[in-house]
Every structure is written in C-alpha cells, then in structure tokens.
Amino acid sequence: MTATTYQAGEIQGLIEIDASKCKGCDACKKFCPTQAIVGASGAAHSIDKDRCLSCGQCMINCPFGAIKETHSALDTVIRKLADKDTTVVGIIAPAVRVAIGEEFGLGTGELVTGKLYGAMNKAGFKIFDCNFAADLTIMEEGSEFIHRLHATVKGEEHAGALPQFTSCCPAWVRYLEGNFPSLLPNLSTAKSPQQMAGTVAKTYGAKVYDMEPEKIFTIAVMPCTAKKVEASRPEFNSAWHYNHEHGAHAAEYPDVDAVLTTREMAQLLKLLKIDLATTPAYEGDSLFAQYTGAGTIFGTTGGVMEAALRTAHKVLTDTEMAKLDLEPVRGLEGVKEADVTLFDKQLGQEVTVKVAVVHDMGNNIEPILRDVAAGTSPYHFIEVMNCAGGCVNGGGQPVQGGGSSWIGNIG
Secondary structure (H helix, E strand, O other), rough: OOOOOOOHHHHOOOOEOOOOOOOOOOOOHHHOOOOOEEOOOOOOOOOOOOOOOOOOOHOOOOOOOOEEEOOOOHHHHHHHHHHHOOOOEEOOOOOHHHHHHHHHOOOOOOOOOHHHHHHHHHEEEEEHHHHHHHHHHHHHHHHHHHHHHHHHOOOOEEEEEEEEEEEOOHHHHHHHHHHHHHHHHHOOOOOOOOHHHHHHHHHHHHHOOOOOHHHHEEEEEOOOOHHHHHHOOOOOHHHHHHHHOOOOOOOOOOOOOOEHHHHHHHHHHHOOOOOOOHHHOOOOOHHHOOOOOHHHHOOOOOOHHHHHHHHHHHHHOOOOOOOOOOOHHOOOOOEEEEEEEEEEEEOEEEEEEEEEEEEEEEHHHHHHHHHHHHHHOOOEEEEEEEOOOOOHOOOOOOOOOOOEEEOOOOO
C-alpha cells in the first residue's frame, strides 16, 4: 500500500492516540481503512500519520476514549462571531441536523433543522445549508457523468474515464490518491458540497451579504473529521482567485476557513449558553437555506448516487424517474449495485447505466478498484463513502455507548 502524500499547508496528524489511556485492545485496527494503527496487541498503539485518512473511525470506536483530535477551531470561531466586522457563515451538513439534537437531550433520530438554524442564528451565524451546495454538486457531477457517457458511446477522444467515481468524501479521495493514483482520472472533477458552499459564499454570497469577500468567514459544520483536512488543502482557494480577477486585492484566503464537527458545534452552543432544545425554529436568512430532497439524502450511503441518477434521468429523457426511491442503492450492504435502463433522447437509443455504491470502505473498496484498474469493471458510475452507513456515521458525530459508534461493526 502506497503511503499518502500531503501537500504543504494541509493539516497533518489530526487524530492521535493517548498512550496513557490505550489498552492495546486492537478495536481501532478493525475500523481503520488503511492499516494506519501501529502497535502489538496488548501494547499502546500509535498512528502512522502518512497512512491516516483522518476519518476518525478509530476514535469513535475506541472503547476507552484513548483517541482524540488534535486540531479544533472553536476559539477562532468564538472570536469571529464576536467580531462585528466579520460575517460568519455556517455551512450545515445534512448528517448534522439529527445527531446534534441528541447532545441536547432530544429524541434519537429527531430532525432538528429549524432549531439548529435558530440556535446558529442566535449565535451570530448566517445560514448556508450544505444541502444547497449538494444540489449544485448533483448538477455538476451528474452533468459530468452524462458527458463522459455520451463521449464514450460516440467513441470520442478524451471522453473521460469510466466508471466515474464520486468525489464528495475526503477520506475516499485521499485513499485513492495514496493507493490507486492511476485511477485519479476516474474521479469526478466536482468539488464536495462543503467546498462548493465555501466558494459560493465568498463569490455570489458576497453580494447577498453585501460584504467584501475577505470579511466573510466560512465555517462548515460537518459529521466528519476528514473535512478539516479537506478544507486545509491549498488548492481550495478558488473564491479568492475569482474575486482577485474581479478587483479584490486582499491576501489569499481559503474557500472554507474552519470546520467544526457535530460534537464541536454542540460544545460551541453550550459555551454560548444556547439551548438547542428550547430554541424556536428559524427558516434561514437567504436563498442558501433552500434545497431539494436530492441534497438531503447525501448524508447516507447511496444518497449521492440516487440523486445523481435522478438528475441524469431527467436530463436524458426529459421525464422524472417513475420511482424516486432507488431501493437497490439503499441499505447497509457493503457493496450495492443497480441497473437503470432509459431511452436517451440525445443519443436516440436505449442506454443501460450500471452503478455501484460502496461504503465501509476499508472492507469493501479494494476488489472494486482492482477490477477498474484491470479494465474488467462492469460499472459506469461508482459512489464511495469511507464510513459504514455514510456520513451519518462519520468520525465527527456524537460518540455513543462510551466510545462505540451507533452503527457498530457493519461489514
């Protein structure tokens, strides 16, 4: 397995093991997708940061609470919220809006979107729902897939590699970069919803907020620790480049300034003495709080694929899918697949698209990638999520049961 290579400026060593608490039980090794946990059974373990994807699965599954994050932007966020010259934009992921309620005594599985909007508004955030950006991602990723498919069917040069991989999960992207770099041309060129949201907030959003882009501070609230590393990648500064071309002269800035996990957002609200449970619902303060059901299902395994297929079906046939719930790509099997046959009006022929959905990546992805590398894969489009169950079980979610994630040892 090839070691991951980090770029200058990226967060490294985000996840660490406290040797004084580690019992050497090896539970963490079971959940690590890259075998980055080092140490003999019964002895204190450590993490090889070059292999670590920062997904946090070892952390939320450690029964002794011996694994921790080393980077938190909480203090910075509090300072920015207090700065009257700064517009603080909160980008809220779909998988946060249920889990965070449990940190305030609300029922398990209760959807608290309105309350979360209200609590964040009270704290001083402008609301930018990441579902809005997920809808943008669907249009970009779906359009890219259609282009690749059509170009391949027509035999055009530079058609773009198939199968196309989704690019929303940063741990998955890092895994591909480090272990199967020859397959990077198969990766969608679309940014993740988090990074699209940051870019939009500091370009078009600057007009909506009537604020200079360099005075906008974007904070993504994510169920995923790996999103912190994604936001720190030096190439994600396109908002600055756009504004610079249009007359902005401030120092270069990132699209997403900081990332808070679900746990950290709960901690922030408690530090600010805001009780989510008693906060009235709020509808948002701009069009950035509007979104479709396609964006909402990004948080679970199969959601990205289902939303992309809905979009592709509409574009290719001018009709909605007869059944919007694409059941074969739902559920918790490690690898799911589906065939969608449709009449492609642009090609003037019937086309069958074969797709796969992979989650719990460490246990399921390698055979899929080896088939793709060998040219024997039957698929046209593959969704990959690192965590079992998708983002709903991300490394930034509340830890249940004294150190075990709610979904257990699926796979």
